[in-house]
Amino acid sequence: MKTETQDVCATVIRNLAILLSCVYIATGAAAAQLANEMSPPCELSTLEGEPVVNVQALKGEVVYLDFWASWCPPCVESFPFLNQLHHEFSEQGLRIIGVNLDEKMADANVFLGKYGADFAIAADPTRQCAKNFDVIAMPSSYLIDREGIVRYIHRGFRSGETDKIRKIVEQLLNHQP
Structure with a gap:
């Protein structure tokens, strides 16, 4: 015989499953809206607040835009892969930009001191760029072609998906406008 506690637990689990399904569907839909569209406006600064790059000005290069934060465990895992991509493809025209979303730039600097980044690091202090790209998970990565x-679009980081990402980078680099 079921107890009242078991009924409540079953209801909570069912509602949580529905909620997670909705979030998954919504994030996929948002990502699908941006895929195969022009890169949205995105102006970034250095961690010190100096203007550094306007993503739209990078036409002609393949851009790997990676939004990250110091408190994000998958971001820690992604940095060695991003460093590898940088060393392997930067001379072929790949520009990797790690976009930090920490509220305190000191947190980003501690993270970078510990894990290192051989690729460009920028900040989005107003988070306007993150809003324009519809960043809802950490890390969120966007591969932008030469045009x-x-x-x-890739949300999160799983080491089992690095081969797929590497192949897409190679395809974009090999496609000349």
């Missing part, structure tokens, strides 16, 4: 079109 400025978002060709691939």
Whole structure:
């Protein structure tokens, strides 16, 4: 015979499953809206607040835009892969930009001192760029082709998906406008 506690637990689990399904569907829909569209406006600064780059000005390069934060465990895992991509493909035209979303730049600097980044690091202190790209998970990565079109969106980081990302980078680099 079921107890009242078991009924409550079953209801909570069922509602949580529905909620997670909705979040998954919504994030996929948002990502699908941006894929194969022009890169949205995005102006970034250095961690010290100096202007550094306007993503739209990088046409002609393949851009890997990676939004991250110091408190994000998958971001820690992604940095060695991003460093590898940088060393492997930067001379072929890949520009990796790690966009930090920490509220305190000191947190970003501690993270970078501990884990290192061989690629460009920028800040989005107003989070306007993150809003324009519809960043809802950490890390969130966007591969932008030489014409400025978002060709691939990846949320989170799983080491088992690095081969797929590497192949997409190679395809974008090999496609000359």
